[in-house]
Amino acid sequence: MLNAAIVGLGGWGQTLVRSVQDKSELIRFVAGATRTRSKAEEFATTNGIRLLDDLAAVIADPAVEAIVLATPHLDHVDQVEMIAAAGKPVYVEKPFALTQESAERAVAAAERAGITLAVGHNRRFHPSMGRLRSMIREGRLGKILHCHASLTTTSGLFLAPDGWRSDPHQSPAGGMTGLGIHLVDGMIDLFGKIESVACQSVHRAVPSGAEDTTSVLLRLTSGQTASLLALTATTPGYEFSVYGSQGMAQVSSPTLETFTWQGVAPSVAAARTPPPAETEVTAGVDSVRLALEAFAGAATGGAPFPIRHDEIIHGVAVLEAIIKAANTGRFVTIA
Known part of the structure; x- marks a missing residue:
């Protein structure tokens, strides 16, 4: 079981949590962070998620083994670089980035760190x-x-x-x-x-x-x-x-x-x-759920995530x- 954190608990972030929480044998959310904490407190409590102050706190939490990003699009690249520097697997909601240059930078950071990097194109699954x-x-x-x-x-x-x-x-x-x-x-x-x-x-x-x-x-x-x-x-x-x-x-x-x-x-x-x-x-x-479980499998030594890095960049x-x-x-x- 992969213990993950969700960063971004708006409507789509909550959809991601609901898809696997208490349903999946491969991944669960144990912590999270969001811009407006008061809007997510009830949801977090109901789903057994500890709310932390920000991404830095999520990264530093030893109980968090992987991180899922459901954050504004322009935040993704810097956040991937932060997570990669900490050596934790990361799943990024689409779009991964808005420019090819920034996508290449984020992928390079993940490859240098040797972490699993996934993007949320769930319809492939x-x-x-x-x-x-x-x-x-x-x-x-x-x-x-x-x-x-x-x-x-x-x-x-x-x-x-x-x-x-x-x-x-x-x-x-x-x-x-x-x-x-x-x-x-x-x-x-x-x-x-x-x-x-x-x-x-x-x-x-x-x-x-x-x-x-x-x-x-x-x-x-x-x-x-x-x-x-x-x-x-x-x-x-x-x-x-x-x-x-x-x-x-x-x-x-x-x-x-x-x-x-x-x-x-x-x-x-x-x-x-x-x-x-x-x-x-x-x-x-x-x-x-299938996409998140594919990410969890890849992050724990299973089959690689099926969307290749070159496909993400392209x-x-x-x-x-x-x-x-x-x-x-x-x-x-x-x-």
Whole structure:
């Protein structure tokens, strides 16, 4: 059992705790720290978490074996460097960083220290995404033509205008840092490096005035194309569709539980009555718990965390390019 601390006990930090506390045999939270202690005291007491003053106190606590960060995006890199210097494993909520240079600096600190470094792209761990990954790698979709992905939520409608998630410096390009970065990670996982991006990001509805409607075109090194949508002011939903010369596969529903596959008809004549779609539903999966348990396993000598350091850095580089493209209205090439 890995004894971890949670730093940042806002809404998402509490979600991380709930996913494993008294449920997992691999990780539990024993301590924590947060900016506004009074808002987290009841939750901490209910979940058996000792609240400490700050990250420095968490790092110094000998009972804390690993640290999970659910803090503002711009804080991540300095915090990773502090934790790495103390030799403790660290799990960082996405986005890992906002610039490639800062991501490289944090990864280098972790590598020098020899610690486990993980990032919270929990959707990679859902069985539906695993099935899609297997089909692509087995070649069942044929030549990959295009991927379209979308992730939508109502969260922007309820964000406080003075909250850090409404700050364009912390959350640039609309829903990219909270939503779209998951879709970018899925594309990197399934298809490899992304070469260039174009983005438009506008405000339509959220009361804070933040951008809430973001669309991106992507060109991959492999030659295939992709597109994504990140919307923060509409009905919650998820779609990850891959179109190949031998068929189409899709992961859908807000919980990623629905997997659909439809093959290409074998002839023009047969295309008039295409093969029926196959649908499989995998309900009740907590991908947040799966990601934290993968981190715990890696931190205690098990299998390495499946998101490689070079993938973490490339994901941030793509995010940085998307942010730049949103401000320039043109394609941006990724270094």
